[in-house]
Amino acid sequence: MVSKDILQVIKSLAVITLSLDFFFDVVIATSEDASKHLEMGKQLLAAGNMVEALSHFDIAVEKDPSNYLLYFRRATVYLALGKSKSALPDLDKSIQLRPGFVAALTQRGNVYLKQGNLEAAARDFEEIHQRDPSNQEAMNYLHQIEPLADEIEHAKMMFHNRDYQGAIILLSKAIDLCPWDPDLREIRAECYIAQGDLGKAVSDIRPTTKLRNDNTKGFLKLSHLLYDMGDADESLSQVKECLKLDPDHKECFPFYKKVKKLAKQLKEAQELSNGEHYDDCVKKAKKIMETEPKAFHFVHTAKSHICHCLAKGGHGNDALKACNEVLDMDPENVNAMCDKAEAHIANEDYEAAVKEYQQAMNIDQESRRAKEGIERAQKLLKNSQKRDYYKILGVKRNAKKKTIMKAYRKLAAKWHPDKHQGDDKEHAERMFRDIAAAKEVLTDPEMREKYDHGEDPLDPEQQQGGHAHPFFHGFNPFGHGGGNQGFNFKFHFN
Incomplete structure (x- = not known):
């Protein structure tokens, strides 16, 4: 059992x-x-x-x-x-x-x-x-x-002693072996900043934003560097990263507001310039300088907009002053030189325009704008020695069609041959022909564009295979020999 x-x-x-x-x-x-x-x-x-x-x-x-x-x-x-x-x-x-x-x-x-x-x-x-x-x-x-x-210790000592190049050489060797060490990159970035090489500083700071956890300091530093380089959009992008980590960051938040405002103004100024709203462009550019009156790149951009838009808007003297300010900051700025030449054209100083375009060509022989500009200025100079349709009507080069028609009616009424007798009649007929020619060219968009580019569409010497104006083929609306000889001229204001 x-x-x-x-x-x-x-x-x-x-x-x-x-x-x-x-x-x-x-x-x-x-x-x-x-x-x-x-x-x-x-x-x-x-x-x-x-x-x-x-x-x-x-x-x-x-x-x-x-x-x-x-x-x-x-x-x-x-x-x-x-x-x-x-x-x-x-x-x-x-x-x-x-x-x-x-x-x-x-x-x-x-x-x-x-x-x-x-x-x-x-x-x-x-x-x-x-x-x-x-x-x-x-x-x-x-x-x-x-x-x-x-x-590494020697490099740090060099940095403190302001031997930035010596420090960069040693730090670069160390970073080759220790590429994930944010301390080394941050020190080298400070060396580059001291040397004024902000681009290389950005290249060192950017990876530290990933190498350190919650690196708000790195994002803010990167944003400031990009701002100093004149890149408002990228600066804004980086300061946003700081706010993602800390929405109430006491340094990132106010800087974000400033950069956001500036980036918007820069975009709007460029859009106004592209859209040929030149007076509004000037106003917006001045707002940029109120937002940022010191940073070189943004002041330079704002003044460049003012120079360009004043010149394109036909404000010759103001444009010359603004363009000179840009050239004081950047003496070899080809675009500012071309804008300055445009200002001279607005002032009808074609010789000065030719010289300014030539100066731009000396700096950049491949500049399409300078090449086309100098050809145009030379044609305008040649035409100015003949007839100036804007001067004949007494209007500015940027005058609207309504203003041109108003000036034409006033002058046509003044110089109508029927209102003049004797020796004055022949002079009045010449004046009337010029007034009519000026009105015809300046109120026709295609003809005016040709004229503004230095070509007189009513000059038979400049028309190859085209049709010149009847005034240049012996047509005389007032009869033979300058007298009316029974000719009854009917005047029409179109």
Whole structure:
């Protein structure tokens, strides 16, 4: 007879056996499942599909959290995606599960070195060297790290002593080995700023906004640099990034309001200029200077708009003054020279316009605007020695059709031949012909455009194969020999 105690022990052993069998079945199944996802991840990684590969490594690690190789594989994908901060915990776990794992130590040492953590990097490469003295890769890294810390300290000392170029040379060497160290980039950026090279400073500050968590300071610095370079739109974009991290940032918020206002004004001024609303363009450009009266690039842009729009608007003297201000800031500004030439044309000083365009051509022989401008100014100069239709009617070059017609009616009535007798009649007829010609050219958009570009559409010498005005073919509306000889002239104001 078997005792009750023995039966109980047998039952307990049976339960334990069943439990162990179930446990091993689960472990084997889990391990097989993890291996399946590991293989899938490796295939996707080889095909360059890193994001999908990462998702499979995530599942594999979840299925088999004690497998050091899975953590290492996932770390390599993180590194390939540029996520070194996410890779470090996986490399740590891989080394913890398998101490002395050379591949993981090498990768971690590399990450530490790129981050500028020289002590941690040296420890990993030293451990590899101790375990395998023949490992040449580890030896090379140790030889690079050993003098690097001293060179970085020396660079910092040079920076404080204002030897910016010397500091840049040493920092550049250090950044080649430690590209993820934001401190080194920030110091080099300050050196570039001191040298006035804001573009290179931007190139150093930009990556620090990602290398540091919640780097509001970096975004604000980057925004200020871009502002100083005259790029309002990009400056606005960067200060917005600062506000995403801290909507109430005490420095970013007021700067954001200023840049937003300025960027809008700059855009509106350009649109008004493009749309030929020249007087409004001038007003908007003056608003820009109220918003930002000091920053060189924005003051330069505002004054350039004023110069251009005054010249195009026919305000000759004011345009000359504004364009000279631009050229004082930027003596070789070809566009300002061309605008100044336009101002001379508005003042009917065609010789000065030719000289100004020539000066622009001397600086930029490929400038299409200067080439076309000098040809036009030369034609206008030639025409000015003949007949000036604007002067004949006494209107400005930018006069509207309504103003031209008003001037024409007044002068036509004054010089109508029927109102003059004797010696005055012949003079009146000549005046009347000129007034009629001026009205015809200046009220016809196509003819006026030709005339404004230096070509007289009523001058037969300038018309090749075209039809000249009947006045130039002997047509005399007042009869033969200047007298009316019974001619009854009917005057029409069109």
